[in-house]
Amino acid sequence: MTDDCDSLPIILCRCGFELLFVPDVQVMGQAIEKHALEHAKKYRLTQEQTESLKDYLVSQAFKLAFKKLKQ
Numbered sequence: 001m002t003d004d005c006d007s008l009p010i011i012l013c014r015c016g017f018e019l020l021f022v023p024d025v026q027v028m029g030q031a032i033e034k035h036a037l038e039h040a041k042k043y044r045l046t047q048e049q050t051e052s053l054k055d056y057l058v059s060q061a062f063k064l065a066f067k068k069l070k071q
Helices: 025-043 047-070
Strands: 010-012 018-020
Touching: 010 047, 018 025, 025 047
Parallel strands: none
Antiparallel strands: 010 018
């Protein structure tokens, strides 16, 4: 891995999976949705748990976006 890859903005899921943060809201939403559904299947999450995971990932995306705006 190069130093450039080390500085890419990522969102870390509770399971340890890293989602690359992209500034396109629709694309980021699709990535979160896809990961949450894969996560739900793998860990047999309820719909409520899956929604909670999506909310968590969205909140992480907003925190990272806000942090980037402040820089």
